[in-house]
Amino acid sequence: MATSTFGRYEYDVPRPDPRGPARLGAGAEGPAGKRGKWLPRIVWSLAILLLIGVFIAVYFFTIRPLGFGTSLVALTAALVPVAIVFLAVWWIDRYTPQPRITLVYAFIWGAAGSVGLTFVIGGAFTYLITPEDAQEMTSQFLGAVIQAPVVEESMKSAGLIALLCWGRRFIGGPIDGLVYAALIAGGFAFTENILYFGRSFHEAQAAGESTVFWQTFMLRGLLSPFAHVCFTALCGLGLGIAAERRSLMLYFGLGIGGLSLGMCLHALWNGSTFFLEVDPEAPMRSFFQYYVTVQVPIFLVLLAMVVWLRLREHRILRRQLSAYGRAGWFAPSEVEMLISLRRRRAAEKWAAQHGTVARTAMRDLILAAVELGMDRHGVLHGAPTAKTRLRERQLLERITADRRLIGALSRPVVRLPDAAA
Numbered sequence: 244m245a246t247s248t249f250g251r252y253e254y255d256v257p258r259p260d261p262r263g264p265a266r267l268g269a270g271a272e273g274p275a276g277k278r279g280k281w282l283p284r285i286v287w288s289l290a291i292l293l294l295i296g297v298f299i300a301v302y303f304f305t306i307r308p309l310g311f312g313t314s315l316v317a318l319t320a321a322l323v324p325v326a327i328v329f330l331a332v333w334w335i336d337r338y339t340p341q342p343r344i345t346l347v348y349a350f351i352w353g354a355a356g357s358v359g360l361t362f363v364i365g366g367a368f369t370y371l372i373t374p375e376d377a378q379e380m381t382s383q384f385l386g387a388v389i390q391a392p393v394v395e396e397s398m399k400s401a402g403l404i405a406l407l408c409w410g411r412r413f414i415g416g417p418i419d420g421l422v423y424a425a426l427i428a429g430g431f432a433f434t435e436n437i438l439y440f441g442r443s444f445h446e447a448q449a450a451g452e453s454t455v456f457w458q459t460f461m462l463r464g465l466l467s468p469f470a471h472v473c474f475t476a477l478c479g480l481g482l483g484i485a486a487e488r489r490s491l492m493l494y495f496g497l498g499i500g501g502l503s504l505g506m507c508l509h510a511l512w513n514g515s516t517f518f519l520e521v522d523p524e525a526p527m528r529s530f531f532q533y534y535v536t537v538q539v540p541i542f543l544v545l546l547a548m549v550v551w552l553r554l555r556e557h558r559i560l561r562r563q564l565s566a567y568g569r570a571g572w573f574a575p576s577e578v579e580m581l582i583s584l585r586r587r588r589a590a591e592k593w594a595a596q597h598g599t600v601a602r603t604a605m606r607d608l609i610l611a612a613v614e615l616g617m618d619r620h621g622v623l624h625g626a627p628t629a630k631t632r633l634r635e636r637q638l639l640e641r642i643t644a645d646r647r648l649i650g651a652l653s654r655p656v657v658r659l660p661d662a663a664a
Contacts, residue, residue: 287344291351298355301434309441313448321433324529325467326382328429331469337615338556339585345413347404349423353401353430360398369395377542384517392474392509399471400478400502407482407494412634415621417483418552424479428471430510435471436463457622458527467512473545474509477501480548489625499542502626505581508541556617557582563616572639573612581612594649602654608645611638642661 273363311546336346369390373382386501404414414420442460481501485493513538519529566577573581580586587609594605615638 253314283295284344288350291344292349294348294351294355297359298351298434301355301358305362305442306437306647309438309445310610310655311594313441313444314608315438317439320440321436323460324436324464325429325433328432328470328472329387330426330474332422332429335418335425335553338553339418339560339617341413341419341422344428349402349406349426352405353399353432354434355426355430357395357398357402357427357431358434360401361394364398365390365394367611375538381499384425384514388510388517389512391513392506396474396478396502396509398540399427399431399475400468400498400505403475403479403482404498407486414479414483414486414555415617416487418556420479420481420483420486421476421549421552422479424475425472428475432463432468432471443554462530464588468540470512470538473542474505474512476545477505477508487624489621489623498521512538559620560613563619564612566619572642581616586600594653597649602648604645604648604652608642608649611641611645614638615642 306317309317332346369382369386371391373385375644376636377385403414403420406423415424416533439459440456443638445457447453447456478498478501481495481497481499485497515530515533561578561582564573567573567576568575580590591602591605592607595602615635618631618634622635
């Protein structure tokens, strides 16, 4: 029988058992079926709507008092750093993409949930740690160096814990934890930047010059768009490593360790304004020296870690999908396609020539295969369970169904003249 091909990629791949997933056996769980999709979607939708309600409340109580014009200027300025964060998250996440609804949830949790809880808890926490006879400078120091790192990082990390409680498949490794942590932190910084930019714009209007506003925009929008990301990413990395190792002790150890280290970096960032010696003739010089000697190396270390984790994901996916290939589930050319972003795009482009349905099926096949390989890597670190076996069979059935659909749509309906000859 003729097969439909893209380059070396054959969709009708011969397998040891043509029954496909049936060779796994029915097992104690019964035949693998599709889980209900509506209940999770309803729950996620309600959670997102609740967070949007919280953001509306934050807007009316904190942003609206700045005035419509000021709020509009601040919002426009805050879009610049959050766009930089979005671009970085897209680059990190595109190799093993996460569900879009959970990505949206993570950002809105950061922009609304963590900000709302910080407003509620932050004031009470500051009151508890501030002595009654404390001077104004002491109160500001305790608020910036103690209260802000502890409360803000805890509230942001609460969104990561909620994702873990909902399902381990959302945070199955360090890259997953990093992606969600970056979005939560980016959302938090987005709302916080609106407030900072709005206040500095008010000050600029009162002073009759725009220097204050542009300095704030440069410091928060251009020089430190990843400040909050770096703080929260440490907790995300810790929880992701623990999820990959399937260790309850690591959840507590690495989770709390990453959270604590993020708090320390946050305190170091906020505390720099209290300890730097300011030269009246060049007030920004000392900050730039601190920024270059302390913050830039920290950022570069985290960037190197991200690049290494991306390369590690590539090796993991090659190893696990090759193992499935040796078992007959993938041809060697399929494995090469699935581990290469360039070949994935080429395969989707080829499928699009046969219609939107074929392209959607190709996209789903790629996503299912990526999830299969990463899930298998996680299973190898712990004992397989009935749930993990069922999940594996569901993914293999998706891949088989997508492959058959693509083959059916890409084969010619009538015999070609050269084939007849």
